[in-house]
Amino acid sequence: MIELRVSKTLREFTLDVDLAFDRGVTLLVGPSGAGKSTLLRIVAGLDRPDAGRVMLDGRVLHDSHVDVPAFRRDVAYVFQEYALFPHLDVLDNVGYGLAARGASRSAQSTAARAWLERLGIGALAKARPRELSGGERQRVALARALAWKPRALLLDEPFAALDETLRLRVRDELRATLASLDVPVVLVTHDESDAIAFGGPIVRLERGRVAESSRL
Amino acid sequence: MIRAAVAFGATLLVLFIAIPLATLYAHLSPGRFAALITSPDAFSALRISLVTTACSLTLTLLLGTPLAYVLARGRFAGRDVVDAIVDLPIVVPPAVAGLALLFAFGKYGLAAPMLGPLHVQLAFTTAAVVLAQLFVGAPFYVRAARAGFASVERVYEEASATLGMGPLRTFARVTVRLAMPALAGGAVLAWARSLGEFGATIMFAGNLPGVTQTLPLAVYLGLENGDVDLAAALAVVLVTVALAIVVLARLLERRSA
Numbered sequence: 001m002i003e004l005r006v007s008k009t010l011r012e013f014t015l016d017v018d019l020a021f022d023r024g025v026t027l028l029v030g031p032s033g034a035g036k037s038t039l040l041r042i043v044a045g046l047d048r049p050d051a052g053r054v055m056l057d058g059r060v061l062h063d064s065h066v067d068v069p070a071f072r073r074d075v076a077y078v079f080q081e082y083a084l085f086p087h088l089d090v091l092d093n094v095g096y097g098l099a100a101r102g103a104s105r106s107a108q109s110t111a112a113r114a115w116l117e118r119l120g121i122g123a124l125a126k127a128r129p130r131e132l133s134g135g136e137r138q139r140v141a142l143a144r145a146l147a148w149k150p151r152a153l154l155l156d157e158p159f160a161a162l163d164e165t166l167r168l169r170v171r172d173e174l175r176a177t178l179a180s181l182d183v184p185v186v187l188v189t190h191d192e193s194d195a196i197a198f199g200g201p202i203v204r205l206e207r208g209r210v211a212e213s214s215r216l
Numbered sequence: 217m218i219r220a221a222v223a224f225g226a227t228l229l230v231l232f233i234a235i236p237l238a239t240l241y242a243h244l245s246p247g248r249f250a251a252l253i254t255s256p257d258a259f260s261a262l263r264i265s266l267v268t269t270a271c272s273l274t275l276t277l278l279l280g281t282p283l284a285y286v287l288a289r290g291r292f293a294g295r296d297v298v299d300a301i302v303d304l305p306i307v308v309p310p311a312v313a314g315l316a317l318l319f320a321f322g323k324y325g326l327a328a329p330m331l332g333p334l335h336v337q338l339a340f341t342t343a344a345v346v347l348a349q350l351f352v353g354a355p356f357y358v359r360a361a362r363a364g365f366a367s368v369e370r371v372y373e374e375a376s377a378t379l380g381m382g383p384l385r386t387f388a389r390v391t392v393r394l395a396m397p398a399l400a401g402g403a404v405l406a407w408a409r410s411l412g413e414f415g416a417t418i419m420f421a422g423n424l425p426g427v428t429q430t431l432p433l434a435v436y437l438g439l440e441n442g443d444v445d446l447a448a449a450l451a452v453v454l455v456t457v458a459l460a461i462v463v464l465a466r467l468l469e470r471r472s473a
Contacts, residue, residue, distance in 0.1 A: 070377040077378040100380035
């Protein structure tokens with residue numbers, strides 16, 4: 001469970017939220033510039049709140065005394081443009097989180113291959129990110145985020161970089177994959193139809209505040 | 217008419233650069249070149265140049281890399297001032313740089329009260345050659361590395377962090393790797409500048425064979441002593457290295473583009 005009660009002054013308004021994200025997928029929706037990405041970055045440790053507390057499974061990630069750096073939070077993040085490392089092949093991209101945790105080359109490769117197979121892109125192991133289509137990149141980014149068993153998964157507009165025809169297919173695939181996870185998952189989207197398609201709990205953010213929060 | 221004039225002017229300048237350099241190669245027969253280049257004098261200058269440029273390049277990489285990163289990413293007061301200071305040696309005349317180093321690190325220089333008690337004498341030693349090369353060469357590396365680091369998108373570093381890689385390992389595995397063409401290009405230029413260093417070296421380190429006499433100094437001394445053939449042989453070595461560096465720098469540029 002992710003619990004956060006934070007405030008941060010942004011350019012046009014103050015982000016001020018008190019939220020908890022339970023296991024399973026929560027959609028974080030709202031118009032562009034409502035503070036959704038900032039909220040995600042605060043949970044991941046990429047941005048710092050001005051005040052407040054962030055907790056994950058009872059462990060304090062940030063408060064007035066503690067600030068656990070991003071690389072020690074075990075919170076996976078799928079970036080909007082995916083940010084796949086251009087100098088590494090797909091297998092090394094997916095194995096990266098395991099390499100960070102000191103796993104052997106063979107352990108990295110085994111886990112990475114298993115995830116690639118699971119997402120139906122096993123044949124791309126040796127490809128470079130620039131050779132992949134948008135949908136393939138998204139799957140590699142997801143595999144890279146999950147291969148090291150994070151304690152939470154954050155996805156920032158995972159469909160924004162895809163064209164419309166691909167978007168619906170990828171959305172269905174992603175929903176199926178995320179449904180099998182046993183950790184809190186927060187998916188940010190500005191598109192209301194995504195929220196309907198996923199069907200899970202929704203948090204709506206407007207100008208830095210929670211405008212609506214529905215629970216199942 | 218205009219096209220012909222442009223072509224004529226362009227040809228003139230290219231020939232003006234190429235012909236004098238080519239005459240260096242024409243001056244000696246291959247046999248004479250081989251004999252000169254393996255002579256003790258030539259070998260000594262070659263050795264001094266290789267050892268000192270290896271040292272100055274190592275110092276440039278060790279000290280210049282963190283500086284370049286801070287200049288590319290840091291937000292601090294006086295960054296522009298630091299930036300300007302680092303660029304200065306590129307435009308300061310080498311002889312002036314040599315005089316400045318002498319005033320700073322010479323026997324009666326600014327650092328003398330610190331160096332004296334330690335019995336460290338820098339001026340007119342091999343170490344002085346290294347410092348002169350560092351002074352004139354490092355800015356070329358720092359400039360290139362700063363641009364290289366600035367071109368690495370921050371999101372890759374953030375992705376590395378969220379995947380569990382600490383800052384130092386992220387720097388080595390992501391930032392440096394992505395900036396590598398720029399870093400390598402800058403290192404090659406800095407090394408080339410150090411290899412050709414003359415003015416600051418002769419002012420601050422002198423021209424002592426076997427101690428501070430690098431290839432460019434040996435070329436100068438060869439001419440001074442009337443040994444034009446030795447000067448020409450060493451000049452051929454330097455021009456050949458320069459040619460290789462120009463080609464290498466272009467290859468690196470193409471890779472980073």
